[in-house]
Amino acid sequence: MKRSIWAGLSGAVCLSALALSGAAASAAPRVELQTDPPLSQIEPFSEPVIFSLKAVADDGQPLEDAILELLLNTPPKTPWLTTDFPVVEGTMLARLTLPAPQGEAQFQQVPPIRGSYQLQVRVSPRVPGTFEPYTDLLTFQVPENPVKYRNLAILLSILLLAGLGGGWVIGGSQPPNPGEVASRPVQLVLSGTVLVAIATLLYISITAERAGAHTEAPTGQDNYTEPLNAEPVPTNITATLEDQAIATVGQAIPLEVELTRAETGEPISAAVLDINTTSLEYERTVFDFTAQTDTQGEFVWEQQFFDGAPHLVTVHVSPAANSSIPFEPFEFSQRIDVTGVAPPLFVRLVSLGYCTGVLALGTAAGFWLRRRSTQHAL
Amino acid sequence: MYSSKLSTLKRAKQGVLSVPVQAILFLSLGSLSLWMLFFSSYPATHNTMHQTRHHTLGVGCH
Numbered sequence: 001m002k003r004s005i006w007a008g009l010s011g012a013v014c015l016s017a018l019a020l021s022g023a024a025a026s027a028a029p030r031v032e033l034q035t036d037p038p039l040s041q042i043e044p045f046s047e048p049v050i051f052s053l054k055a056v057a058d059d060g061q062p063l064e065d066a067i068l069e070l071l072l073n074t075p076p077k078t079p080w081l082t083t084d085f086p087v088v089e090g091t092m093l094a095r096l097t098l099p100a101p102q103g104e105a106q107f108q109q110v111p112p113i114r115g116s117y118q119l120q121v122r123v124s125p126r127v128p129g130t131f132e133p134y135t136d137l138l139t140f141q142v143p144e145n146p147v148k149y150r151n152l153a154i155l156l157s158i159l160l161l162a163g164l165g166g167g168w169v170i171g172g173s174q175p176p177n178p179g180e181v182a183s184r185p186v187q188l189v190l191s192g193t194v195l196v197a198i199a200t201l202l203y204i205s206i207t208a209e210r211a212g213a214h215t216e217a218p219t220g221q222d223n224y225t226e227p228l229n230a231e232p233v234p235t236n237i238t239a240t241l242e243d244q245a246i247a248t249v250g251q252a253i254p255l256e257v258e259l260t261r262a263e264t265g266e267p268i269s270a271a272v273l274d275i276n277t278t279s280l281e282y283e284r285t286v287f288d289f290t291a292q293t294d295t296q297g298e299f300v301w302e303q304q305f306f307d308g309a310p311h312l313v314t315v316h317v318s319p320a321a322n323s324s325i326p327f328e329p330f331e332f333s334q335r336i337d338v339t340g341v342a343p344p345l346f347v348r349l350v351s352l353g354y355c356t357g358v359l360a361l362g363t364a365a366g367f368w369l370r371r372r373s374t375q376h377a378l
Numbered sequence: 379m380y381s382s383k384l385s386t387l388k389r390a391k392q393g394v395l396s397v398p399v400q401a402i403l404f405l406s407l408g409s410l411s412l413w414m415l416f417f418s419s420y421p422a423t424h425n426t427m428h429q430t431r432h433h434t435l436g437v438g439c440h
């Protein structure tokens with residue numbers, strides 16, 4: 001007992017030492033994160049969240065003329081209580097470089113699942129040597145959608161009730177006497193029907209798993225047609241958007257925007273790109289940020305399309321304030337079909353196990369209640 | 379010969395109607411129905427249950 005108190009005390013001392021070193025570390029250059037809506041009000045796989053980042057020097061002043069390299073990772077895998085996107089757990093959501101002239105940058109992202117996300121931010125000066133580059137690792141917690149708790153409660157209640165009913169019926173069937181079997185054709189026919197149903201379900205399930213073991217066709221049925229573009233690409237500019245891999249749920253893929261002058265092939269650098277990804281199934285923004293082309297007229301980033309549905313990536317281009325090549329702002333877009341991936345079999349079997357367990361509990365309870373009531377009646 | 383066949387049949391019927399077999403049949407049917415509704419990749423049920431799957435805790439979809 002005494003030992004455990006001492007262990008507790010020394011633990012507290014360690015913790016406060018950690019807190020002190022934490023306070024010391026907060027004087028070092030860091031990145032501050034703000035979200036809109038606030039973290040506690042975020043729902044996963046719903047509206048996009050605005051993430052605002054601010055690179056701050058050790059004196060608390062924002063670092064000017066900075067570049068923020070972001071790496072956003074989804075929460076670790078939770079095989080014992082899966083999220084609704086198990087394939088997305090523990091993967092890279094995005095990697096991109098944002099300009100931060102005033103030390104600030106923003107992006108919008110729909111967090112696909114609950115849990116603790118990791119956002120690694122590397123801050124470096126646009127002009128080397130202005131300040132010492134540093135990396136800050138930010139984490140933020142996204143709560144689960146409250147509707148999911150309600151629906152689980154409803155499902156488990158139904159299972160418990162179904163189990164109680166089944167157990168009650170089974171408990172009511174007297175152990176048949178040898179001569180009595182023939183007089184119970186109804187139960188036999190019922191059992192036969194159940195057997196046939198089980199075989200059919202088993203057959204369909206196994207066929208479906210074999211057909212879609214790894215990939216599934218995108219589920220989104222949409223009637224998307226290219227909208228009339230009010231800001232077409234000027235004839236003297238070549239603008240391309242390339243996805244350099246097949247978009248698959250669970251994997252971030254590299255994408256590239258390239259801007260050149262059509263006649264000379266000369267790159268258009270420092271153009272401002274507002275890059276927006278919209279889910280065509282839900283018709284809402286899932287990812288949005290503003291970046292700039294480099295000296296090669298290129299901008300490369302990585303992003304994961306976490307929903308197996310068609311998406312539209314739209315790039316709105318406007319010239320930089322000090323652009324040597326003036327042009328009218330324009331917009332172009334590309335549709336990206338995303339291949340869905342079925343959740344791992346193990347994860348699904350774990351959840352099925354929980355549900356069947358509750359059904360079995362209900363059945364046992366129903367059986368016991370019936371037997372008890374018949375014994376009382378006797 | 380004939381009577382032994384008859385008694386085998388009888389015993390089979392008794393077996394089917396016994397409590398453990400009835401319970402196993404019931405739980406198997408329930409479990410497989412759950413699989414079809416919430417966990418199978420069978421397109422017809424997956425597509426109709428997609429929203430419900432995404433809105434139930436502990437159910438993975440894609």
Ligand SMILES: [Zn+2]
Nearest residue numbers: 424428439440
């Ligand atoms: Zn799905």
